Amino acid sequence: MSPKILIPALAVLCMACTNSQMKPQKAYIGPSDPVIEDGRMTPEVLLAFGRLSDPRLSPDGKTVLYGVSYTSVEENRSVRNLFVSPVGGGEKIQLTMDGKSIGNARWSPDGSEVYFLQGGQIWKAPFRNNKLGKRVLLSDVPEGISGFALSPDGSQVLYVSGVHSAVERPSDTDPALSKAKAYATEDLMYRHWDHWVEEIDHTFIATLVNGRITRGGSIDILGGEDVLYQLPNGPWGGVEQLSWSPDGRYVAYSCKKKTGKEYAFSTNTEIFIYCPLTGETSCVKSSGGYDTDPVWSPDGNALAWLHMDRDGYEADKTELYVADLLFDRPGEGQGSNPSVRSIRNLTAGFAYNAAGPVWAGDSRSLYFNSLVEGLQGIFRVSSESAEIERLTGEELWYDFGSPFGVLEDGTLLATYCSMDFPTEIVSVKDGVPTPLTSENAHILSRLKEHRTEARQIRTVDGKDMLTWVLFPPEFDASKVYPAIEITLGGPQGTLSQGWSYRWNYCLMAHQGYVVVLPNRRGTTAFGQPWCEEISGDYIGLNMQDYLSAAKALKAEPYVGKMAACGASYGGYSVYYLAGIHGDVYDCFIAHAGIFNEEHMYMTTEEMWFPNWDNGGIPEEYAYTPGEIGPRGDGKTFGGMQQAGSPWSSSPKAVRHYSNSPHLLVKNWHTPILCIHGGSDFRVPVDEGMAAFNAAQMMGVPSKLIVFPDENHWILQPQNALYWHRSYFDWLSRWL
Secondary structure: OOHHHHOHHHOOOOOEEEOOOOOOOOOOOOOOOOOOOOOOOOHHHHHHOOEEEEEEEOOOOOEEEEEEEEEEOOOOEEEEEEEEEEOOOOOEEEOOOOOOOOEEEEEOOOOOEEEEEEOOEEEEEEEEOOEEOOOEEOEOOOOOOOEEEEOOOOOEEEEEEEEEOOOEOHHHHOHHHOOOOOOEOOOOOOEEOOEEOOEEEEEEEEEOOOOOEOOOOOEEOOOOOOOOOEOOOOOOOOHHHEEEOOOOOOEEEEEEOOOHHHHHHOOOEEEEEEOOOOOOEEEEEOOOOEEEEEEEOOOOOEEEEEEEOOOOOOOOOOEEEEEEEEOOOOOOOOOOOOEEEEEEEOOOOOOOOOEEEEEOOOOOEEEEEEEEOOEEEEEEEEOOOOOEEEOOOOOOOOEEOOOOEEOOOOOEEEEEEEOOEEEEEEEEEOOEEEEOOOOOHHHHOOOOOOOEEEEEEEOOOOOEEEEEEEOOOOOOOOOOEEEEEEEOOOOOEOOOOOOOOOOOHHHHHHOOOEEEEEOOOOEOOOOHHHHHOOOOOOOOHHHHHHHHHHHHHHOOOOEEEEEEEEEOHHHHHHHHHHHHOOOOOOEEEEEOOOOOHHHHHOOOOOOHHHHHHHHOOOHHHOOOOOOOOOOOOOOOHHHHOOOOOOOOOOHHHHHHHOOOHHHHHHHOOOOEEEEEEOOOOOOOOHHHHHHHHHHHHOOOOEEEEEEOOOOOOOOOHHHHHHHHHHHHHHHHHHO
8 A cells, every 4th residue: 555645645634724813923833835846855845844743632532632843944943833633534723823832732631621831831721612712821830841741630740840960060069150151970971862961850740729830839759859860761751651540549650760870871760650649659560671651551450561671771672561450449549559469571472572552441452563574563462361463464564653542443543654754643443544634745745756665685694684775756777876775773773664854765765866774683673683683793794784785786787876874873884884895885974973982982971872782792681582570690780880891801892892993994995974963972973073084084085064053863954954965965976
């Protein structure tokens, strides 16, 4: 089934309808109508797409509430506003036309009101006849609120806000030094991802009955601002890491209760249950691994979550666990915190990772999504028998998100996307998807179609590797085209049917390139053994996988020159391939790539990442499918903290550091573009500058682009446009 058929078909049905009396605010940004020449996507067209997110089904099951962000390159900003669409199909209706973004929109329990965040505070407005009424400000928290969740009866709200961290500022020691700018620390984790850790998130609970929400009138779930744990866990965790019980008496949450060096070297989050009435906190299961995404069953008698066993390893197999709970008065959730009666691994026999668990209404099964053989589908698992059923067909070349709603007839509501179109809302009935929104039909319908092929390429050790190949519009096999091979970041991840506003493969194909996407060793959609083959072996078979795919495509008469391009670990791959490829590639582009492994180890922030991957998997953590509980002898990861360091005597670490890309610069001879964000603390900007400096000193044609205010990604619209233009200019020059 072609996505090009599904999306434009709704262009008439999903035209926006705004309330006639609503006028756009002064700073409002609306949808774009970009100039499209000869049916080709350009970077300007890519930035014109509306970005749909965070759909929520109304309590009566009839309406979906969601947000769409529109971008102005001229103003160098985006604004997100709210819409509703009927579940039965029809026009979308715009609820707001604000000049300041609105997020975290949620229905009240009876559907009569909408709560949302704007300007770092919580607001609400009545919802009647597909319109929002007069808004009411509910919170007054000077520190700001970044996310919230209403209790099931709407009487309470939990919200996320910042508290002072352990990092010392001059004004902390002397208020007269308020204009001084410095950070002082005596422990690790003083910076994270893209910011200096002046604050850490805590989660608070407040009532919605009397007056405005204030910090003084709220309960800190962690027990006080002097507690230096982070809730939710950064940099990715949001309010979805906390879950109200159906009766509103408990909150389940995921938290890594560690600080400093322990925090930096560990991924060990646990699932806790907190009772606002008594202040009691209990741990559901202590296992040493990574536990996230807790969700209560509708009857309140069970708790599901996602679990990885091995501490310090971000790409362990993600299992779906369920704990059966026992209350003092079963089913009522009164008295002390519930005890755990039993714990079950529902996906022990499933070869792939689980994500996004959602309970079915009868509390007897769960929905989840999973990347399986290069495509992300929706699955259902029985909480009793652990029997798993795929609900979206393997022939559908889409990536589906987890269901956000289930209708009475069993129809699922979810999001989906592909390499051909960005996120939209879809219903799925008997495995058949039906689009409910078509935000970008006015753009997509004017673009020429291109062909995508799923090719199996033989690796050097005789295995089949799924490689997506995208061809330019109006592809003619009798002609010769330049090609781009994508080196995946992660290092674990998957090249599936996802849509990206940075590495957009459809855009690359529309610029006249054959785009080659190898799912090399380390990708996560092909079972854990394939994923495991990259840890501690960055320089091994996964690099040969890239060369196998490149040589296979260059053997085709229609492929001429080829570039290798990638970000993060993909940037590392570019730097490493530059030293070993011979004459396979004709130019390189590395974004936010690791160049000097020793320097990277001592300048990155979350130490579990280089420690595990650089030292390899300790023997006591060897992978065993379906196991519950600690690995091997049950050692904690703390005892392995030096295993992946440059001073380690581990054979894997010694091999790893002795083959760092910077040691192969003497072999570089191929033109290379190095791009980096100045506020990237995961892979610090020194890595990109060092690679460029080395290329210059070797006489290799090279270019450096640094975005001082960007992190691991390029987020600001004008920076993004410059990034794309520079990317294609470099490819055009050398291919």
